[in-house]
Amino acid sequence: MTTQDVKASNSPGFSVPSGGPGIGVGTVGEVVLEAIGLTKHFPVRRGLRQLLSRERTAVHAVDDVHLTLRRGRVVALVGESGSGKSTVARLLAQLYPRTDGDIQLHGETTKVKGGKAFRSYAARVQMIFQDPFASLNPVHTIRYHLTRALKIHHNAGKSEADLENALNELLTRVSLTPPERYLDKFPHELSGGQRQRVAIARALGAQPEALLADEPVSMLDVSIRLGVLNLLRDLKERLNLAILYITHDIASARYFADETLVMYAGRMVEGGDSETVTQTPAHPYTRLLIDSAPDPDRLAGDVDAAEEDRGNGEPPSLIRPPSGCRFHPRCPMAMSRCSVDLPIRLEIGDKPGHWAACWLYDEATVKEAAK
Amino acid sequence: MEPVLEIRNLNVEYGLGDKAVRAVRDVNLTLHKGEVLGLAGESGSGKSTLAYGLTRLLAPPGVITGGEVIYHPEKSDPYDVLGLSDKALRAFRWAETAIVFQGAMNSLNPVHKISTQLTDVLKAHDPKMSEHSRNARAREMLKLVGISPDRMDAYPHQLSGGMRQRVMIGMALILQPQVVIMDEPTTALDVVMQRQILGQLIELRERLGFSVIFITHDLSLLVEFSNRIAIMYGGRIVEEAPAGTIYRDALHPYSKGLLSSFPALRGPRRELAGIPGSPPDLAGMPSGCSFHPRCPKAFEPCSTHIPVLGRPGTPDGAARSVACWLHPTEQPVG
Numbered sequence: 040m041t042t043q044d045v046k047a048s049n050s051p052g053f054s055v056p057s058g059g060p061g062i063g064v065g066t067v068g069e070v071v072l073e074a075i076g077l078t079k080h081f082p083v084r085r086g087l088r089q090l091l092s093r094e095r096t097a098v099h100a101v102d103d104v105h106l107t108l109r110r111g112r113v114v115a116l117v118g119e120s121g122s123g124k125s126t127v128a129r130l131l132a133q134l135y136p137r138t139d140g141d142i143q144l145h146g147e148t149t150k151v152k153g154g155k156a157f158r159s160y161a162a163r164v165q166m167i168f169q170d171p172f173a174s175l176n177p178v179h180t181i182r183y184h185l186t187r188a189l190k191i192h193h194n195a196g197k198s199e200a201d202l203e204n205a206l207n208e209l210l211t212r213v214s215l216t217p218p219e220r221y222l223d224k225f226p227h228e229l230s231g232g233q234r235q236r237v238a239i240a241r242a243l244g245a246q247p248e249a250l251l252a253d254e255p256v257s258m259l260d261v262s263i264r265l266g267v268l269n270l271l272r273d274l275k276e277r278l279n280l281a282i283l284y285i286t287h288d289i290a291s292a293r294y295f296a297d298e299t300l301v302m303y304a305g306r307m308v309e310g311g312d313s314e315t316v317t318q319t320p321a322h323p324y325t326r327l328l329i330d331s332a333p334d335p336d337r338l339a340g341d342v343d344a345a346e347e348d349r350g351n352g353e354p355p356s357l358i359r360p361p362s363g364c365r366f367h368p369r370c371p372m373a374m375s376r377c378s379v380d381l382p383i384r385l386e387i388g389d390k391p392g393h394w395a396a397c398w399l400y401d402e403a404t405v406k407e408a409a410k
Numbered sequence: 411m412e413p414v415l416e417i418r419n420l421n422v423e424y425g426l427g428d429k430a431v432r433a434v435r436d437v438n439l440t441l442h443k444g445e446v447l448g449l450a451g452e453s454g455s456g457k458s459t460l461a462y463g464l465t466r467l468l469a470p471p472g473v474i475t476g477g478e479v480i481y482h483p484e485k486s487d488p489y490d491v492l493g494l495s496d497k498a499l500r501a502f503r504w505a506e507t508a509i510v511f512q513g514a515m516n517s518l519n520p521v522h523k524i525s526t527q528l529t530d531v532l533k534a535h536d537p538k539m540s541e542h543s544r545n546a547r548a549r550e551m552l553k554l555v556g557i558s559p560d561r562m563d564a565y566p567h568q569l570s571g572g573m574r575q576r577v578m579i580g581m582a583l584i585l586q587p588q589v590v591i592m593d594e595p596t597t598a599l600d601v602v603m604q605r606q607i608l609g610q611l612i613e614l615r616e617r618l619g620f621s622v623i624f625i626t627h628d629l630s631l632l633v634e635f636s637n638r639i640a641i642m643y644g645g646r647i648v649e650e651a652p653a654g655t656i657y658r659d660a661l662h663p664y665s666k667g668l669l670s671s672f673p674a675l676r677g678p679r680r681e682l683a684g685i686p687g688s689p690p691d692l693a694g695m696p697s698g699c700s701f702h703p704r705c706p707k708a709f710e711p712c713s714t715h716i717p718v719l720g721r722p723g724t725p726d727g728a729a730r731s732v733a734c735w736l737h738p739t740e741q742p743v744g
Contacts, residue, residue, distance in 0.1 A: 119600040230688035231453075260452040261627050261671050265684030287600065294673030294682065317675060331605040332675050335633035335657050353570055353603070 067111035071249045071281040072131060072164060076140035077104040079126055083358060098357045100126045102305045103140070108249050108281040113272070115284045115296030115313065117328070121354055123305040124285045128251045131283065132166045133157060162192045165242035169254040171234035175226040181237050182222045185209055188244030209240040213270060232263035236270065243274070249281040257286070268295050289328055293317040298392075301325045304354050304365040311393030321387045321395040324366045364397070372399060374408035411442040413482055414588055414621050415464070415507075420477035422456070422463040430473075431692045433459040435645040437477075438719065441589065446615065446622040448636035448653065450629045450668070452689045456645040457625050461591050465507055466491065466499060481506065484588065505535055507589040508582035513598055517578055518566040524577055525562040528552075531584055547584065555580040556610060572603040579611065583618065591623045596631075608635050630672045633657045641665050644690050644700030647719055651730035661722055661732045664701045699735065711735045 080097035101123040108114055118124045129135050131142060133151050141148055144163065151157045168174040175184060185206050189195040195202045210218035213236040226234055235255060242250060252271065256264040272295060275282050284296050292299045292313060299313040301322065309322040320326045352369045355361050361368055367377040376398050385400040387393045398404040422434035434456045441447050451457040462468045464479045479491040483506065494502060511517045519527060528548035532539055539547075549559040555576040566574055575595065582590055592611075596604040612635060615622060624636055632639050633653050640650040641664065649662040660666045667685035674680075687704035690696060696703050702712040711717075712735055720739025721727045732739070 119602065232688050260689055261629070262452055262668060262685035263688060265671050265673075265682050266686070269683070290673045290675040293675060293679065314679070327602060329675060331601040333601075333628060333631040333634055334675065335630045336676070353572060 067109075067279065069110045070107055071110055071145065072108040073143040073146075074104055074106045074127070074131060074140065075143065077106075077127065077130055077137060077142065078102050078139035079123075079130055079135060080138045096358055099305050099360050100357060101130065104302075104307055106283075106300060106307075108283055110248070110281050111275060111279045112298065113275060113282040113284050113296040115286060115292035115299045116302060117286055117289050117292050117299060118302035119287060119328075119354060121304075121357075122302040123357075124302050125253050127302075128166065128253045128283060128285055132164060132251055133160055134166075158191065162245045163247055164249045164251065165245050165247040167235075167238055167242050167250060167252040167255050170258050171231060171238050172226075172258070174238050175234055177226055180223050180225055181210075181229075182206065184237065184241050185222075185244055188241045192245040194244060194246055205244075209244055212243060212274065213237070213240045215240070230263075231259045232267060235259060235267055239267075239270070239274070243278075247280070249283070251283045251285075253285045254287070255284070256291070257288070264291075271295070288332075289317060290332055301328065304360060305357055306365055307396065308366065309395040309397075311387075312390060315390045315393045319389060321393065321400065322366075322397045323370050323372050323399070325395075327369075374398060374404060376404050376407070411445070413440050413480075414443050415441040415482070415623075416478075416480040417460075417464055418478040418480065420460065420463060420479065421475045422459050422468065423473050423475050425471045426473070432695075433472075433645050433692055434463060437645075437647055439640055439647065439650070441621050441623060443588075444615065444619050444621055445638060446612070446624055446636040448632035448639040449623060449625045449642065450627065450632050450639060451642035452627060454689055454692060455642040456692075457642050458593055459645075460642070461509070461593055461623065461625055464491065465503065465509055465591065466494075467509070481589075501535070504531060504582075504587065505585045506587055507591065508585070508587040509591040509593065510578050510582045510595050512594045518574055520566050523563050523565055524552075524569070528562075528577075528581055528584060531581060535585055551580040551584050552577070554583070554614065571599055572607065575599060575603075575607060576610075579607070579614075583614065583620070586618065587620060589621050589623065591625070593625045594627070595624075597626070597628075604631075629668050641668065644695055645692065646700070646733065648701065648734065649730075649732045650719070651732075655726065655730055661724070661730075661737050662701075662734045663705050663707050663736070667704075699733075707736060709735070 079101040080099055083096040083098060104127055106114060116124045116127060126135070130137050136152070143149065144160070149160060151160045186195065186202065189202065189205050194205060196205060206222060207218040210216070210221055215221045215233060215236055221229070221233070229237065255271070256267050259267060268291065271282060274280060284292065286292055296313045298311070299316040300310040301308050301316065301324065303324045309316060309320065309325045316325065317329060320329055355365060355368065361378070363378045363380055364370070364382050367373045370377065382396045382398050384394045384396050387395055387400060417437055417439040420434055420437045421432065423430040423432050425431055437460060449457045449460065459468070459472065462472070463474055468474065474492060477492070480488050481491050482488040491502065525545065525548055528551060529544040532544045532547060549562060552559050552562065557573055557576055561569065569577065596607055599607065611622070624632065626632060633656065636653050638650065639653050639656045640647050641662065642648065643664050649656070649660065649665045656665060657669065660669055664685070670682055671684045673682060685704055690700050698711070698713045698715055699705070699717050702708040705712065715735070717733040717735050718739060719731050719733040722730065722732050722737040722739060
């Protein structure tokens with residue numbers, strides 16, 4: 040990126056820089072990043088007892104994940120802890136090598152291990168971490184953090200003044216104004232929300248096309264979470280970013296994301312437009328998740344109504360995941376086929392693009408079970 | 411309803427002299443028999459300090475600088491917890507008031523079996539009890555919280571997070587206390603597990619008749635699970651009312667802001683704003699009402715005068731209290 044581009048993006052109204060990859064290029068809906076059959080198994084260290092056996096065990100953290108990030112769209116990945124949602128983000132950021140499957144950036148297979156290739160990948164795909172208390176270096180100022188991001192990705196311009204402009208611009212974008220007040224502060228002098236804004240500004244310093252936000256608000260105080268989510272939405276619209284929003288809070292996915300994908304025990308179980316997935320969930324696990332979310336309208340008193348048989352219990356071990364559908368040991372509607380065959384993605388048919396990996400939506404299987 | 415625990419003008423500070431930070435300021439609160447009292451607030455609002463203060467668990471430099479905590483035992487006369495001798499305090503803790511701490515993962519001793527940790531409490535409080543009856547009681551407790559008694563000899567790492575949290579709850583209830591304080595009991599757990607454990611807790615409360623002080627930052631959870639809610643901001647209680655009243659008709663602008671900080675899962679999708687600004691720093695508290703710099707409705711008295719918690723002039727004013735100049739109070743609480 041040249042100095043001119045930096046200047047262009049610094050001009051009032053955040054106009055689109057001309058030429059080259061980076062912020063603001065491309066049209067809404069253009070595919071930026073695509074995961075095809077993404078799989079990650081973490082090998083388990085063998086103990087003495089297993090030393091002689093041939094069996095190699097692994098944690099099946101992520102299996103066969105498909106997802107597409109498009110410009111100007113937010114995709115939410117919802118799941119409980121241990122479902123593999125953070126592993127997906129780290130795979131997409133190329134922080135882990137994948138076991139199988141493909142990651143395509145603008146349709147091209149990418150596999151980077153480090154060095155220059157990783158940097159140029161990171162310039163286009165940036166990650167925001169959960170804990171802004173841990174992701175900023177406590178002994179450096181905000182200026183240092185942002186300058187580093189700008190310099191590494193060659194967005195700092197040629198002169199001191201360019202750098203200063205770019206720094207001010209970044210802080211203004213994340214609504215930390217006036218920028219002079221924040222630039223020379225240390226992370227401990229800022230509140231959690233302000234720190235997360237700095238982390239977002241740092242990610243924007245690379246002028247990325249896609250942001251991978253791994254639980255960006257779950258460590259923040261309740262009253263400022265929405266502020267950060269609204270900021271991300273605003274940035275998405277202005278800078279035409281593709282955002283992957285990872286969360287365990289399905290209500291915030293409904294609020295923030297265009298598309299919602301639900302993960303259970305390393306596999307995607309349901310996906311579709313956020314409103315459809317949250318209002319008419321198809322997969323029994325999604326239903327359980329939605330029924331379990333706190334609901335102020337259900338006042339104290341009728342707490343245990345219909346509490347029985349909704350799939351209580353816990354997620355399975357991922358070292359030896361259950362055969363067939365991974366949810367079948369907990370599923371109140373499990374049929375005999377569920378424990379044998381892995382369910383395929385089946386269209387629900389109520390809204391285009393709404394699918395669930397569940398045999399309940401396969402007519403032949405349901406008929407068979409009814410007999 | 412009979413009161414079990416009355417907190418009167420409690421003040422807690424961290425540090426001494428001029429540099430002291432006032433974490434809890436003039437708090438008045440009453441816990442009644444058999445109720446679940448929710449205590450909501452953001453980090454730094456003093457909700458955990460309040461809980462530790464009233465059980466005298468505060469570690470230095472925390473100091474209780476004033477107030478009373480009146481406990482009403484089942485059979486004898488009420489007394490002030492803050493005035494108890496060390497010996498009396500040892501007997502009071504756990505047997506009368508038990509506490510479930512935030513991270514269940516870290517509250518159990520990793521090198522001892524569950525059975526040892528459960529029976530240890532009984533040994534300390536009732537040395538005459540036989541080993542056989544101690545074990546029987548521990549088994550009974552595990553069954554009560556939904557863990558199969560044959561897990562008695564498991565070590566904490568062999569249990570899942572949800573099971574460990576259940577063990578903690580069972581342990582808190584083993585001496586049948588009247589008051590159980592839960593400090594963010596389910597934050598580390600998944601929503602599915604959270605609902606199961608809270609549902610079970612409510613059921614146990616109905617069966618055993620204890621009262622609960624439930625501390626969390628998740629207001630939507632409190633509205634569903636508690637009878638009454640007190641909302642804290644900057645070390646003070648700013649509003650207290652029955653759960654349904656807070657949800658439908660909150661008076662304090664902070665309570666309203668907090669309620670509209672949670673995106674809804676049902677109903678129409680609407681634009682939410684949260685609360686502008688960030689929570690105050692306890693060391694440099696704003697003058698007057700501590701919420702006024704973030705308050706959309708602040709007017710003249712807010713920045714200079716501290717509003718007192720009192721009964722508002724609304725028709726349902728008798729059952730609730732609020733500390734806000736928008737709702738002049740008719741009679742202060744406490």
